[in-house]
Amino acid sequence: MNAGAEVLLRVENLRVSIGESQILGGVSFGVRQGGITGLLGRNGVGKTTTLRGILGLLPRTGTVTLAGESLTALPVHEIVRRGVGYVPEDRDVFAGLTIEENLRLTERAGSEHRYPLVYELFPELRDRAAQLAGTLSGGQQQMLSLARALLNASNRILLIDEPTKGLSPVVVKRVAEALQRAAEVTTILLVEQNLAVARHLVRDVVVLDQGLVTFAGDIAELIDDPALARRHLGLSAAGH
Amino acid sequence: MSTIVLLIVTGLGLGALYFLVAAGLSLIWGLMRVLNFAHGAFFTVAAYTGFFAAAALAGTSPWVGWFASLVAGTFVGAVFATLTEIALIRPLYRRPVGQVLVTVGLALATLALVEGAFGADPRQVTVPPWMAATTSMLGAAIPNTRFVVIVLAALVLFGLLFFLRRTRYGLIVRAGVENRDMVSALGIDVQRAFTLVFAIGGAAAGLAGVLAATYYGTIDPGRGTAMLISAFIVVVIGGLGSIAGSALAAVLVGLLQQFLNFYAAAGVGDFAVVLLLAVVLLVRPGGLLGGKSA
Ligand SMILES: Nc1ncnc2c1ncn2[C@@H]1O[C@H](COP(=O)(O)OP(=O)(O)OP(=O)(O)O)[C@@H](O)[C@H]1O
Ligand SMILES: [Mg+2]
Numbered sequence: 001m002n003a004g005a006e007v008l009l010r011v012e013n014l015r016v017s018i019g020e021s022q023i024l025g026g027v028s029f030g031v032r033q034g035g036i037t038g039l040l041g042r043n044g045v046g047k048t049t050t051l052r053g054i055l056g057l058l059p060r061t062g063t064v065t066l067a068g069e070s071l072t073a074l075p076v077h078e079i080v081r082r083g084v085g086y087v088p089e090d091r092d093v094f095a096g097l098t099i100e101e102n103l104r105l106t107e108r109a110g111s112e113h114r115y116p117l118v119y120e121l122f123p124e125l126r127d128r129a130a131q132l133a134g135t136l137s138g139g140q141q142q143m144l145s146l147a148r149a150l151l152n153a154s155n156r157i158l159l160i161d162e163p164t165k166g167l168s169p170v171v172v173k174r175v176a177e178a179l180q181r182a183a184e185v186t187t188i189l190l191v192e193q194n195l196a197v198a199r200h201l202v203r204d205v206v207v208l209d210q211g212l213v214t215f216a217g218d219i220a221e222l223i224d225d226p227a228l229a230r231r232h233l234g235l236s237a238a239g240h
Numbered sequence: 241m242s243t244i245v246l247l248i249v250t251g252l253g254l255g256a257l258y259f260l261v262a263a264g265l266s267l268i269w270g271l272m273r274v275l276n277f278a279h280g281a282f283f284t285v286a287a288y289t290g291f292f293a294a295a296a297l298a299g300t301s302p303w304v305g306w307f308a309s310l311v312a313g314t315f316v317g318a319v320f321a322t323l324t325e326i327a328l329i330r331p332l333y334r335r336p337v338g339q340v341l342v343t344v345g346l347a348l349a350t351l352a353l354v355e356g357a358f359g360a361d362p363r364q365v366t367v368p369p370w371m372a373a374t375t376s377m378l379g380a381a382i383p384n385t386r387f388v389v390i391v392l393a394a395l396v397l398f399g400l401l402f403f404l405r406r407t408r409y410g411l412i413v414r415a416g417v418e419n420r421d422m423v424s425a426l427g428i429d430v431q432r433a434f435t436l437v438f439a440i441g442g443a444a445a446g447l448a449g450v451l452a453a454t455y456y457g458t459i460d461p462g463r464g465t466a467m468l469i470s471a472f473i474v475v476v477i478g479g480l481g482s483i484a485g486s487a488l489a490a491v492l493v494g495l496l497q498q499f500l501n502f503y504a505a506a507g508v509g510d511f512a513v514v515l516l517l518a519v520v521l522l523v524r525p526g527g528l529l530g531g532k533s534a
Contacts, residue, residue, distance in 0.1 A: 057421055080427035092422040094415045105411050106426050148426065 317446015
Protein backbone atom coordinates (compact mmCIF):
# COMPACT_ATOMS: atom_id res chain seq x y z
CA MET A 1 0.00 0.00 0.00
CA ASN A 2 1.12 3.51 -0.69
CA ALA A 3 2.91 5.39 1.99
CA GLY A 4 1.43 8.67 3.15
CA ALA A 5 -1.94 9.24 4.77
CA GLU A 6 -2.86 6.81 7.49
CA VAL A 7 -4.96 3.75 6.78
CA LEU A 8 -8.61 4.26 7.72
CA LEU A 9 -10.08 0.88 6.84
CA ARG A 10 -8.05 -2.28 7.00
CA VAL A 11 -9.26 -5.63 5.72
CA GLU A 12 -7.20 -8.63 6.65
CA ASN A 13 -7.53 -12.16 5.36
CA LEU A 14 -11.22 -11.78 4.54
CA ARG A 15 -12.73 -15.11 3.56
CA VAL A 16 -16.28 -15.67 2.43
CA SER A 17 -17.83 -18.97 1.45
CA ILE A 18 -21.34 -19.39 0.15
CA GLY A 19 -22.50 -22.96 0.46
CA GLU A 20 -19.65 -25.17 -0.69
CA SER A 21 -17.87 -22.61 -2.82
CA GLN A 22 -15.26 -20.24 -1.52
CA ILE A 23 -15.83 -16.77 -2.99
CA LEU A 24 -13.05 -14.88 -1.21
CA GLY A 25 -9.91 -16.75 -0.27
CA GLY A 26 -8.24 -14.29 2.08
CA VAL A 27 -8.50 -10.72 0.84
CA SER A 28 -6.22 -8.16 2.51
CA PHE A 29 -5.90 -4.46 1.74
CA GLY A 30 -6.02 -1.03 3.33
CA VAL A 31 -7.91 2.12 2.39
CA ARG A 32 -6.15 5.39 3.06
CA GLN A 33 -7.95 8.21 4.80
CA GLY A 34 -9.45 10.71 2.34
CA GLY A 35 -10.13 10.52 -1.37
CA ILE A 36 -11.37 7.60 -3.40
CA THR A 37 -9.81 4.16 -3.46
CA GLY A 38 -10.90 1.92 -6.31
CA LEU A 39 -11.73 -1.78 -6.01
CA LEU A 40 -11.44 -3.23 -9.50
CA GLY A 41 -11.51 -6.60 -11.19
CA ARG A 42 -13.34 -8.58 -13.81
CA ASN A 43 -16.97 -9.62 -13.44
CA GLY A 44 -17.54 -12.20 -10.76
CA VAL A 45 -14.18 -11.91 -9.01
CA GLY A 46 -15.77 -10.97 -5.69
CA LYS A 47 -15.91 -7.17 -5.50
CA THR A 48 -19.49 -7.04 -4.27
CA THR A 49 -18.79 -9.93 -1.93
CA THR A 50 -15.87 -7.99 -0.47
CA LEU A 51 -18.05 -4.98 0.31
CA ARG A 52 -20.82 -7.13 1.78
CA GLY A 53 -18.24 -9.04 3.77
CA ILE A 54 -16.83 -5.83 5.25
CA LEU A 55 -20.33 -4.87 6.38
CA GLY A 56 -21.02 -8.31 7.82
CA LEU A 57 -23.93 -8.92 5.46
CA LEU A 58 -22.37 -12.31 4.69
CA PRO A 59 -20.84 -14.82 7.09
CA ARG A 60 -17.09 -14.25 6.91
CA THR A 61 -13.80 -14.78 8.69
CA GLY A 62 -10.82 -12.46 8.88
CA THR A 63 -10.67 -9.01 10.42
CA VAL A 64 -11.98 -5.59 9.51
CA THR A 65 -10.76 -2.54 11.40
CA LEU A 66 -11.83 1.06 11.07
CA ALA A 67 -9.31 3.61 12.38
CA GLY A 68 -7.81 0.92 14.58
CA GLU A 69 -11.11 -0.27 16.03
CA SER A 70 -12.09 -3.83 15.19
CA LEU A 71 -15.50 -4.16 13.52
CA THR A 72 -15.31 -7.88 12.96
CA ALA A 73 -17.53 -9.06 15.81
CA LEU A 74 -20.18 -6.34 15.50
CA PRO A 75 -23.63 -6.79 13.98
CA VAL A 76 -24.26 -5.04 10.65
CA HIS A 77 -26.10 -2.04 12.05
CA GLU A 78 -23.34 -1.40 14.59
CA ILE A 79 -20.68 -1.53 11.88
CA VAL A 80 -22.69 1.03 9.93
CA ARG A 81 -23.13 3.21 13.00
CA ARG A 82 -19.37 3.21 13.55
CA GLY A 83 -19.17 5.06 10.25
CA VAL A 84 -19.33 2.66 7.29
CA GLY A 85 -21.93 3.71 4.71
CA TYR A 86 -23.12 1.43 1.89
CA VAL A 87 -24.42 2.11 -1.59
CA PRO A 88 -25.22 -1.34 -3.00
CA GLU A 89 -24.79 -2.49 -6.57
CA ASP A 90 -28.53 -2.82 -7.25
CA ARG A 91 -29.35 0.45 -5.42
CA ASP A 92 -31.81 -1.28 -3.07
CA VAL A 93 -33.98 1.75 -2.51
CA PHE A 94 -37.25 0.90 -0.76
CA ALA A 95 -39.65 0.78 -3.69
CA GLY A 96 -42.83 1.09 -1.63
CA LEU A 97 -41.59 4.14 0.27
CA THR A 98 -41.51 7.66 -1.09
CA ILE A 99 -38.23 9.47 -1.70
CA GLU A 100 -38.87 11.51 1.41
CA GLU A 101 -39.47 8.36 3.48
CA ASN A 102 -36.38 6.67 2.09
CA LEU A 103 -34.33 9.64 3.21
CA ARG A 104 -36.07 10.02 6.57
CA LEU A 105 -35.37 6.36 7.36
CA THR A 106 -31.66 7.07 7.08
CA GLU A 107 -31.58 10.21 9.16
CA ARG A 108 -29.32 10.33 12.18
CA ALA A 109 -27.94 13.10 14.30
CA GLY A 110 -26.25 15.59 11.97
CA SER A 111 -28.25 14.67 8.87
CA GLU A 112 -29.80 18.12 8.75
CA HIS A 113 -26.36 19.51 7.84
CA ARG A 114 -26.14 17.15 4.89
CA TYR A 115 -29.50 17.90 3.28
CA PRO A 116 -28.18 21.04 1.52
CA LEU A 117 -25.37 19.05 -0.10
CA VAL A 118 -27.73 16.22 -1.10
CA TYR A 119 -30.29 18.58 -2.62
CA GLU A 120 -27.60 20.60 -4.35
CA LEU A 121 -26.26 17.44 -6.03
CA PHE A 122 -29.66 15.91 -6.73
CA PRO A 123 -32.38 18.59 -6.79
CA GLU A 124 -34.85 16.11 -8.28
CA LEU A 125 -34.95 14.33 -4.94
CA ARG A 126 -36.54 17.40 -3.41
CA ASP A 127 -38.83 18.06 -6.36
CA ARG A 128 -40.10 14.49 -6.36
CA ALA A 129 -40.16 14.00 -2.58
CA ALA A 130 -43.59 12.36 -2.57
CA GLN A 131 -42.91 9.97 -5.46
CA LEU A 132 -42.59 6.26 -4.68
CA ALA A 133 -38.98 5.18 -5.07
CA GLY A 134 -40.08 2.14 -7.08
CA THR A 135 -41.35 4.43 -9.84
CA LEU A 136 -38.06 6.31 -10.21
CA SER A 137 -35.76 5.79 -13.19
CA GLY A 138 -32.58 3.81 -12.66
CA GLY A 139 -30.52 6.98 -12.54
CA GLN A 140 -32.83 8.61 -10.02
CA GLN A 141 -32.73 5.47 -7.86
CA GLN A 142 -28.95 5.63 -7.94
CA MET A 143 -29.08 9.25 -6.83
CA LEU A 144 -31.41 8.33 -3.98
CA SER A 145 -29.15 5.48 -2.93
CA LEU A 146 -26.14 7.82 -2.91
CA ALA A 147 -28.13 10.49 -1.08
CA ARG A 148 -29.05 7.98 1.60
CA ALA A 149 -25.40 7.30 2.32
CA LEU A 150 -24.43 10.97 2.12
CA LEU A 151 -27.09 11.96 4.65
CA ASN A 152 -25.10 10.37 7.41
CA ALA A 153 -22.66 12.97 8.55
CA SER A 154 -21.09 10.41 10.89
CA ASN A 155 -19.99 8.16 8.02
CA ARG A 156 -16.23 7.96 7.78
CA ILE A 157 -16.12 5.74 4.73
CA LEU A 158 -18.62 4.90 2.03
CA LEU A 159 -18.58 1.54 0.25
CA ILE A 160 -20.03 2.30 -3.19
CA ASP A 161 -20.68 -0.55 -5.63
CA GLU A 162 -20.78 0.28 -9.37
CA PRO A 163 -22.76 3.52 -9.12
CA THR A 164 -22.60 4.19 -12.88
CA LYS A 165 -23.78 0.76 -13.99
CA GLY A 166 -26.43 0.95 -16.68
CA LEU A 167 -26.69 4.75 -16.71
CA SER A 168 -26.64 7.14 -19.66
CA PRO A 169 -23.47 9.20 -20.21
CA VAL A 170 -25.12 12.35 -18.88
CA VAL A 171 -26.12 10.66 -15.64
CA VAL A 172 -22.74 8.94 -15.36
CA LYS A 173 -21.17 12.38 -15.44
CA ARG A 174 -23.48 13.66 -12.71
CA VAL A 175 -22.82 10.64 -10.52
CA ALA A 176 -19.08 11.07 -11.03
CA GLU A 177 -19.36 14.71 -9.98
CA ALA A 178 -21.36 13.71 -6.93
CA LEU A 179 -18.70 11.17 -5.98
CA GLN A 180 -16.04 13.82 -6.29
CA ARG A 181 -18.00 16.15 -4.01
CA ALA A 182 -18.68 13.33 -1.56
CA ALA A 183 -14.97 12.56 -1.43
CA GLU A 184 -14.42 16.03 0.00
CA VAL A 185 -16.36 15.07 3.13
CA THR A 186 -15.66 11.35 3.45
CA THR A 187 -13.38 8.55 2.31
CA ILE A 188 -14.75 6.30 -0.43
CA LEU A 189 -14.07 2.73 -1.45
CA LEU A 190 -15.44 2.54 -4.98
CA VAL A 191 -16.14 -0.43 -7.21
CA GLU A 192 -16.24 0.95 -10.74
CA GLN A 193 -16.14 -0.90 -14.04
CA ASN A 194 -16.15 2.26 -16.13
CA LEU A 195 -12.40 2.78 -16.32
CA ALA A 196 -12.68 6.31 -17.68
CA VAL A 197 -14.63 7.25 -14.58
CA ALA A 198 -12.30 5.30 -12.33
CA ARG A 199 -9.24 6.88 -13.92
CA HIS A 200 -10.73 10.31 -13.31
CA LEU A 201 -11.78 9.79 -9.67
CA VAL A 202 -9.58 7.17 -8.13
CA ARG A 203 -6.11 7.51 -6.65
CA ASP A 204 -5.24 4.18 -5.05
CA VAL A 205 -6.52 0.99 -6.53
CA VAL A 206 -6.95 -2.57 -5.31
CA VAL A 207 -7.48 -5.29 -7.90
CA LEU A 208 -9.17 -8.58 -7.16
CA ASP A 209 -8.91 -11.75 -9.16
CA GLN A 210 -10.53 -15.03 -8.21
CA GLY A 211 -11.08 -13.99 -4.63
CA LEU A 212 -7.58 -12.63 -4.00
CA VAL A 213 -5.87 -9.24 -4.23
CA THR A 214 -3.53 -9.29 -7.22
CA PHE A 215 -2.54 -5.64 -7.38
CA ALA A 216 -2.53 -2.71 -4.98
CA GLY A 217 -1.06 0.66 -5.84
CA ASP A 218 -1.46 3.76 -7.92
CA ILE A 219 -4.18 3.63 -10.57
CA ALA A 220 -2.05 5.35 -13.21
CA GLU A 221 0.58 2.70 -12.77
CA LEU A 222 -2.00 0.05 -13.52
CA ILE A 223 -4.10 1.55 -16.27
CA ASP A 224 -1.35 3.28 -18.18
CA ASP A 225 0.64 0.07 -18.46
CA PRO A 226 -1.21 -2.03 -21.06
CA ALA A 227 0.51 -5.23 -20.02
CA LEU A 228 -0.40 -4.75 -16.35
CA ALA A 229 -3.93 -3.69 -17.21
CA ARG A 230 -4.44 -6.71 -19.43
CA ARG A 231 -3.12 -9.04 -16.80
CA HIS A 232 -5.23 -7.65 -13.95
CA LEU A 233 -8.36 -6.40 -15.61
CA GLY A 234 -8.48 -8.50 -18.76
CA LEU A 235 -8.37 -5.44 -20.99
CA SER A 236 -6.50 -4.81 -24.18
CA ALA A 237 -6.70 -1.03 -24.26
CA ALA A 238 -7.42 0.67 -20.98
CA GLY A 239 -7.15 4.19 -19.72
CA HIS A 240 -8.51 6.27 -22.53
CA MET B 241 -83.67 -9.09 3.75
CA SER B 242 -83.27 -9.50 7.48
CA THR B 243 -81.41 -12.75 6.90
CA ILE B 244 -79.01 -11.06 4.54
CA VAL B 245 -78.32 -8.29 7.03
CA LEU B 246 -77.72 -10.82 9.77
CA LEU B 247 -75.37 -12.81 7.54
CA ILE B 248 -73.46 -9.69 6.55
CA VAL B 249 -72.96 -8.53 10.12
CA THR B 250 -72.09 -12.01 11.33
CA GLY B 251 -69.67 -12.47 8.44
CA LEU B 252 -68.06 -9.13 9.22
CA GLY B 253 -67.74 -10.14 12.88
CA LEU B 254 -66.06 -13.37 11.93
CA GLY B 255 -63.85 -11.48 9.48
CA ALA B 256 -62.93 -9.09 12.29
CA LEU B 257 -61.66 -12.00 14.39
CA TYR B 258 -59.74 -13.44 11.45
CA PHE B 259 -58.21 -10.05 10.80
CA LEU B 260 -56.98 -9.66 14.37
CA VAL B 261 -55.15 -12.99 14.16
CA ALA B 262 -54.01 -12.48 10.56
CA ALA B 263 -52.57 -8.99 11.10
CA GLY B 264 -49.74 -10.23 13.30
CA LEU B 265 -49.08 -13.32 11.20
CA SER B 266 -48.80 -11.16 8.12
CA LEU B 267 -46.44 -8.59 9.62
CA ILE B 268 -44.28 -11.28 11.22
CA TRP B 269 -43.97 -13.12 7.93
CA GLY B 270 -43.42 -9.94 5.95
CA LEU B 271 -40.65 -8.64 8.17
CA MET B 272 -38.98 -11.78 9.48
CA ARG B 273 -40.00 -14.54 7.07
CA VAL B 274 -41.18 -16.59 10.02
CA LEU B 275 -44.33 -18.68 9.71
CA ASN B 276 -45.53 -18.34 13.26
CA PHE B 277 -47.53 -21.44 14.09
CA ALA B 278 -47.54 -20.34 17.74
CA HIS B 279 -49.92 -17.51 16.92
CA GLY B 280 -52.92 -19.65 17.83
CA ALA B 281 -51.30 -20.32 21.21
CA PHE B 282 -51.20 -16.57 21.93
CA PHE B 283 -54.91 -16.50 21.12
CA THR B 284 -55.74 -19.44 23.39
CA VAL B 285 -53.67 -18.37 26.38
CA ALA B 286 -55.19 -14.89 26.15
CA ALA B 287 -58.70 -16.33 25.98
CA TYR B 288 -58.16 -18.32 29.20
CA THR B 289 -56.44 -15.39 30.88
CA GLY B 290 -59.42 -13.21 30.02
CA PHE B 291 -61.80 -15.86 31.34
CA PHE B 292 -60.06 -16.04 34.70
CA ALA B 293 -59.61 -12.28 34.93
CA ALA B 294 -63.35 -11.83 34.51
CA ALA B 295 -64.04 -14.65 36.96
CA ALA B 296 -61.83 -13.01 39.57
CA LEU B 297 -63.93 -9.87 39.28
CA ALA B 298 -67.23 -11.77 39.35
CA GLY B 299 -68.71 -9.66 42.17
CA THR B 300 -68.31 -6.36 40.34
CA SER B 301 -70.16 -4.92 37.36
CA PRO B 302 -70.05 -7.29 34.38
CA TRP B 303 -68.61 -4.46 32.29
CA VAL B 304 -65.64 -4.24 34.65
CA GLY B 305 -65.03 -7.96 34.34
CA TRP B 306 -65.37 -7.88 30.58
CA PHE B 307 -63.10 -4.90 30.21
CA ALA B 308 -60.53 -6.48 32.54
CA SER B 309 -60.57 -9.66 30.47
CA LEU B 310 -59.92 -7.61 27.34
CA VAL B 311 -56.98 -5.78 28.87
CA ALA B 312 -55.51 -8.89 30.52
CA GLY B 313 -55.86 -11.01 27.37
CA THR B 314 -54.28 -8.37 25.15
CA PHE B 315 -51.44 -7.83 27.60
CA VAL B 316 -50.73 -11.53 28.06
CA GLY B 317 -50.83 -12.06 24.29
CA ALA B 318 -48.21 -9.34 23.86
CA VAL B 319 -45.98 -10.67 26.64
CA PHE B 320 -46.24 -14.29 25.50
CA ALA B 321 -45.36 -13.26 21.94
CA THR B 322 -42.45 -11.09 23.05
CA LEU B 323 -40.98 -13.90 25.13
CA THR B 324 -41.46 -16.30 22.21
CA GLU B 325 -39.51 -14.01 19.93
CA ILE B 326 -36.69 -13.46 22.39
CA ALA B 327 -36.34 -17.00 23.69
CA LEU B 328 -37.20 -19.17 20.69
CA ILE B 329 -37.15 -17.23 17.42
CA ARG B 330 -34.09 -15.05 17.91
CA PRO B 331 -31.64 -17.89 18.64
CA LEU B 332 -32.76 -19.51 15.38
CA TYR B 333 -32.24 -16.37 13.29
CA ARG B 334 -32.01 -17.25 9.60
CA ARG B 335 -32.82 -20.90 10.25
CA PRO B 336 -36.37 -21.06 8.91
CA VAL B 337 -36.87 -24.78 9.40
CA GLY B 338 -35.83 -24.53 13.02
CA GLN B 339 -38.16 -21.59 13.52
CA VAL B 340 -41.13 -23.43 12.04
CA LEU B 341 -40.43 -26.47 14.19
CA VAL B 342 -40.07 -24.45 17.37
CA THR B 343 -43.33 -22.55 16.77
CA VAL B 344 -45.17 -25.77 15.96
CA GLY B 345 -43.75 -27.30 19.13
CA LEU B 346 -44.84 -24.34 21.20
CA ALA B 347 -48.33 -24.50 19.69
CA LEU B 348 -48.71 -28.20 20.50
CA ALA B 349 -47.25 -27.84 23.98
CA THR B 350 -49.54 -24.92 24.80
CA LEU B 351 -52.58 -26.80 23.56
CA ALA B 352 -51.67 -29.83 25.69
CA LEU B 353 -51.00 -27.70 28.76
CA VAL B 354 -54.25 -25.76 28.48
CA GLU B 355 -56.21 -28.95 27.92
CA GLY B 356 -54.46 -30.66 30.81
CA ALA B 357 -55.06 -27.78 33.18
CA PHE B 358 -58.59 -26.72 32.23
CA GLY B 359 -60.05 -29.66 30.34
CA ALA B 360 -61.04 -29.99 26.70
CA ASP B 361 -64.69 -29.02 27.19
CA PRO B 362 -65.92 -25.57 26.29
CA ARG B 363 -66.54 -23.18 29.16
CA GLN B 364 -69.27 -20.60 29.25
CA VAL B 365 -68.12 -17.00 29.51
CA THR B 366 -70.21 -14.26 31.00
CA VAL B 367 -70.65 -11.04 29.08
CA PRO B 368 -72.44 -7.85 30.10
CA PRO B 369 -76.20 -8.23 29.58
CA TRP B 370 -76.22 -5.57 26.88
CA MET B 371 -73.89 -7.66 24.77
CA ALA B 372 -76.01 -10.74 25.17
CA ALA B 373 -78.96 -8.75 23.86
CA THR B 374 -79.71 -7.93 20.24
CA THR B 375 -80.22 -4.75 18.30
CA SER B 376 -82.75 -4.59 15.52
CA MET B 377 -81.28 -3.47 12.23
CA LEU B 378 -83.32 -3.45 9.00
CA GLY B 379 -85.54 -6.08 10.50
CA ALA B 380 -82.73 -8.33 11.67
CA ALA B 381 -82.02 -9.00 15.34
CA ILE B 382 -78.26 -8.71 15.59
CA PRO B 383 -76.37 -9.83 18.68
CA ASN B 384 -74.59 -6.81 20.06
CA THR B 385 -71.35 -8.76 20.43
CA ARG B 386 -71.03 -8.61 16.64
CA PHE B 387 -70.84 -4.82 16.73
CA VAL B 388 -68.33 -4.86 19.58
CA VAL B 389 -66.01 -7.19 17.69
CA ILE B 390 -66.31 -5.27 14.43
CA VAL B 391 -65.71 -1.87 16.02
CA LEU B 392 -62.69 -3.03 18.01
CA ALA B 393 -61.12 -4.76 15.00
CA ALA B 394 -61.67 -1.61 12.93
CA LEU B 395 -59.91 0.42 15.63
CA VAL B 396 -56.99 -2.02 15.55
CA LEU B 397 -56.85 -1.75 11.76
CA PHE B 398 -56.68 2.05 11.90
CA GLY B 399 -54.18 1.92 14.74
CA LEU B 400 -51.93 -0.42 12.75
CA LEU B 401 -52.17 1.69 9.62
CA PHE B 402 -51.33 4.77 11.66
CA PHE B 403 -48.37 2.95 13.20
CA LEU B 404 -47.08 1.79 9.82
CA ARG B 405 -47.61 5.05 7.95
CA ARG B 406 -46.93 7.70 10.53
CA THR B 407 -44.35 6.46 13.02
CA ARG B 408 -40.61 5.91 12.85
CA TYR B 409 -40.90 2.23 13.74
CA GLY B 410 -43.68 1.84 11.22
CA LEU B 411 -41.33 3.19 8.58
CA ILE B 412 -38.65 0.72 9.67
CA VAL B 413 -41.16 -2.15 9.50
CA ARG B 414 -42.34 -1.17 6.02
CA ALA B 415 -38.77 -0.88 4.79
CA GLY B 416 -37.83 -4.14 6.52
CA VAL B 417 -40.69 -5.99 4.83
CA GLU B 418 -39.07 -5.00 1.52
CA ASN B 419 -35.43 -5.61 2.38
CA ARG B 420 -34.33 -6.10 5.94
CA ASP B 421 -30.62 -6.43 5.07
CA MET B 422 -30.68 -2.95 3.58
CA VAL B 423 -32.37 -1.62 6.72
CA SER B 424 -29.46 -3.00 8.77
CA ALA B 425 -27.05 -1.53 6.24
CA LEU B 426 -28.51 1.89 7.05
CA GLY B 427 -27.45 1.45 10.67
CA ILE B 428 -30.86 0.46 12.05
CA ASP B 429 -31.25 -2.35 14.57
CA VAL B 430 -33.90 -4.32 12.73
CA GLN B 431 -33.96 -6.89 15.54
CA ARG B 432 -35.79 -4.38 17.73
CA ALA B 433 -38.44 -4.04 15.06
CA PHE B 434 -38.78 -7.86 15.04
CA THR B 435 -39.53 -7.90 18.76
CA LEU B 436 -41.95 -5.01 18.43
CA VAL B 437 -43.82 -6.68 15.58
CA PHE B 438 -44.12 -9.88 17.61
CA ALA B 439 -45.46 -7.91 20.58
CA ILE B 440 -48.02 -6.10 18.42
CA GLY B 441 -49.04 -9.31 16.66
CA GLY B 442 -49.36 -11.11 20.00
CA ALA B 443 -51.47 -8.29 21.44
CA ALA B 444 -53.84 -8.43 18.45
CA ALA B 445 -54.08 -12.23 18.70
CA GLY B 446 -54.71 -11.92 22.44
CA LEU B 447 -57.45 -9.39 21.84
CA ALA B 448 -58.91 -11.80 19.27
CA GLY B 449 -58.85 -14.59 21.87
CA VAL B 450 -60.96 -12.59 24.31
CA LEU B 451 -63.25 -11.16 21.62
CA ALA B 452 -63.84 -14.63 20.18
CA ALA B 453 -64.98 -15.70 23.66
CA THR B 454 -67.36 -12.73 23.65
CA TYR B 455 -68.52 -13.55 20.13
CA TYR B 456 -69.16 -17.27 20.65
CA GLY B 457 -69.99 -17.11 24.36
CA THR B 458 -67.56 -19.94 25.13
CA ILE B 459 -63.89 -20.73 25.20
CA ASP B 460 -62.20 -24.03 24.44
CA PRO B 461 -58.60 -25.10 23.86
CA GLY B 462 -59.04 -25.93 20.17
CA ARG B 463 -60.38 -22.69 18.75
CA GLY B 464 -56.95 -21.08 18.50
CA THR B 465 -55.85 -23.73 16.02
CA ALA B 466 -58.97 -23.32 13.90
CA MET B 467 -58.49 -19.55 13.92
CA LEU B 468 -54.85 -19.95 12.96
CA ILE B 469 -55.74 -21.96 9.89
CA SER B 470 -58.35 -19.45 8.74
CA ALA B 471 -55.94 -16.61 9.46
CA PHE B 472 -53.19 -18.23 7.39
CA ILE B 473 -55.62 -18.47 4.48
CA VAL B 474 -56.58 -14.83 4.98
CA VAL B 475 -52.93 -13.75 5.03
CA VAL B 476 -52.12 -15.56 1.80
CA ILE B 477 -55.22 -14.24 0.02
CA GLY B 478 -54.55 -10.71 1.22
CA GLY B 479 -50.87 -10.76 0.38
CA LEU B 480 -48.16 -11.74 2.83
CA GLY B 481 -46.95 -8.71 4.73
CA SER B 482 -49.91 -6.47 3.86
CA ILE B 483 -52.16 -5.23 6.67
CA ALA B 484 -54.73 -3.67 4.38
CA GLY B 485 -54.70 -6.89 2.33
CA SER B 486 -55.34 -8.95 5.44
CA ALA B 487 -58.30 -6.74 6.38
CA LEU B 488 -59.80 -7.03 2.90
CA ALA B 489 -59.27 -10.78 2.73
CA ALA B 490 -60.62 -11.31 6.25
CA VAL B 491 -63.89 -9.60 5.31
CA LEU B 492 -64.10 -11.58 2.05
CA VAL B 493 -63.48 -14.89 3.79
CA GLY B 494 -65.89 -14.14 6.66
CA LEU B 495 -68.71 -13.14 4.30
CA LEU B 496 -68.12 -16.00 1.88
CA GLN B 497 -68.20 -18.54 4.71
CA GLN B 498 -71.37 -17.16 6.26
CA PHE B 499 -73.33 -16.85 3.04
CA LEU B 500 -72.43 -20.20 1.52
CA ASN B 501 -72.76 -22.09 4.78
CA PHE B 502 -76.25 -20.64 5.06
CA TYR B 503 -77.55 -20.73 1.48
CA ALA B 504 -75.73 -23.75 0.11
CA ALA B 505 -75.00 -26.17 2.90
CA ALA B 506 -72.97 -26.18 6.07
CA GLY B 507 -69.36 -26.70 5.08
CA VAL B 508 -69.69 -25.35 1.54
CA GLY B 509 -68.53 -21.94 2.74
CA ASP B 510 -65.35 -23.38 4.22
CA PHE B 511 -64.72 -25.30 1.02
CA ALA B 512 -65.28 -22.16 -1.05
CA VAL B 513 -62.68 -20.33 1.03
CA VAL B 514 -60.07 -22.94 0.14
CA LEU B 515 -61.15 -22.65 -3.48
CA LEU B 516 -60.75 -18.87 -3.30
CA LEU B 517 -57.29 -19.41 -1.88
CA ALA B 518 -56.39 -21.65 -4.82
CA VAL B 519 -57.75 -19.15 -7.35
CA VAL B 520 -55.84 -16.26 -5.78
CA LEU B 521 -52.65 -18.30 -5.73
CA LEU B 522 -53.08 -19.08 -9.42
CA VAL B 523 -54.15 -15.64 -10.62
CA ARG B 524 -52.32 -13.36 -8.20
CA PRO B 525 -49.68 -15.43 -6.41
CA GLY B 526 -48.62 -12.40 -4.37
CA GLY B 527 -52.11 -12.03 -2.91
CA LEU B 528 -54.66 -9.28 -3.44
CA LEU B 529 -52.48 -6.49 -2.05
CA GLY B 530 -49.12 -8.28 -1.95
CA GLY B 531 -45.90 -6.30 -1.76
CA LYS B 532 -47.28 -3.37 0.23
CA SER B 533 -47.26 -3.51 4.01
CA ALA B 534 -49.54 -0.56 4.63
N1 LIG C 1 -25.49 -16.04 -3.11
C1 LIG C 1 -24.55 -16.60 -3.90
N2 LIG C 1 -24.58 -17.92 -4.14
C2 LIG C 1 -23.64 -18.50 -4.92
N3 LIG C 1 -22.65 -17.84 -5.49
C3 LIG C 1 -22.57 -16.52 -5.30
C4 LIG C 1 -23.51 -15.83 -4.48
N4 LIG C 1 -23.19 -14.53 -4.47
C5 LIG C 1 -22.09 -14.41 -5.23
N5 LIG C 1 -21.71 -15.60 -5.74
C6 LIG C 1 -20.56 -15.85 -6.62
O1 LIG C 1 -19.46 -15.23 -6.06
C7 LIG C 1 -18.62 -14.70 -7.07
C8 LIG C 1 -18.33 -13.26 -6.77
O2 LIG C 1 -19.52 -12.51 -6.89
P1 LIG C 1 -19.54 -10.94 -6.72
O3 LIG C 1 -20.93 -10.49 -6.89
O4 LIG C 1 -18.84 -10.57 -5.49
O5 LIG C 1 -18.65 -10.48 -7.97
P2 LIG C 1 -18.37 -9.03 -8.49
O6 LIG C 1 -16.90 -8.90 -8.57
O7 LIG C 1 -19.10 -8.03 -7.72
O8 LIG C 1 -18.95 -9.14 -9.97
P3 LIG C 1 -19.64 -8.01 -10.89
O9 LIG C 1 -18.54 -7.18 -11.45
O10 LIG C 1 -20.30 -8.80 -11.98
O11 LIG C 1 -20.58 -7.26 -10.04
C9 LIG C 1 -19.34 -14.94 -8.37
O12 LIG C 1 -18.77 -16.06 -9.00
C10 LIG C 1 -20.75 -15.21 -7.98
O13 LIG C 1 -21.36 -16.09 -8.88
MG1 LIG D 1 -20.62 -6.80 -8.12
